[in-house]
Amino acid sequence: MSTSFPIGVKQGGAAQAAPRSWKRRFAFYALNLVLFLHLVAVCAAPMSVQPSSRLQQNLWLVMSPYVQLLYQNNGFHFFAPNPEGAYSVLYTVELADGSTQDGKFPNRQIFPRLLYHRHFMLSEFLGSLEGREQEQLTRDFARRLCEKYGAEKVSISLQWHDLALRERILAGGTLYDEDLYQVTPLGTFTWDELSASADENSSVTSAE
Incomplete structure (x- = not known):
């Protein structure tokens, strides 16, 4: 009477692994190499931002065509290596009553x-402007706020919120300590003067 055994198992119960073909081994190592190179390429973008070493910069020169082809460096230069604070717009509207x-x-x-x-x-763009351009955009904001609230007057300020450093947090500080904020008044505007200059080229598209 003959007895059949599963493939890869010798008579007597001893297991024997089926030899892996060279094609499967090649595919395994090739896939791991591709994944490793992709990871290196993605990491090359933020590592190349100053301050960076010569090695990191050279790595970016080699990997940049691949990274840019796949659009994998989007936003890295904005957030790394030292992100900054942010601007906010503060306003007070005075109603007819x-x-x-x-x-x-x-x-x-x-x-x-x-x-x-x-x-x-919008707030970041306002903070990036100076002089006449900032004044014009501020008036555009004021006009939009007056229209939204039906206000007679509006005062606008630009607030800068700096980031809290690690040392501050370790010392017991918070992300919202008062000395992290700087407020710059940009002006007070009445609806009469804003409506009179409504023919100016408005640079703001309503966000609502």
Whole structure:
């Protein structure tokens, strides 16, 4: 009477692994090599941002065509290696009955996140401007706020929130310590003067 055994098992119960073909071994090592090189390429983008070593810069020169082809370096230069603080716009509107209302953008109540990001980019853009360009954009913001609230007057300020360093947190500080904030008043505007200059070229598209 003959007895059959599973493939890879000798008579007597001793297991014997089936030899792996050279094609499978080649595919295994090739896949791991590709994954390793992809990881190196993705890491090369943030590592090349100054301050960086000559080796890191040369690595970026070699890997940059591949990284840029796959668009894998999006945002690295914005967040690394030392991200900065952020701007917010503070405002106080005065209504026709004399009451006031304070506001800020961006804020956590803005939803969805795409709309929050829109407000965030508006405040950052305002903070990046100077002189006449900043004044014109501030007036555009003021006009939009007056229209939104039906206000007679609006005061606008630009707030800079610096990042808390590691040493501050270890010493018991917080991300929201008062000395991390700097507020710069940008002006107070009445609806009469804003509406009179409504023919100016408005550079703001409504975010609402």
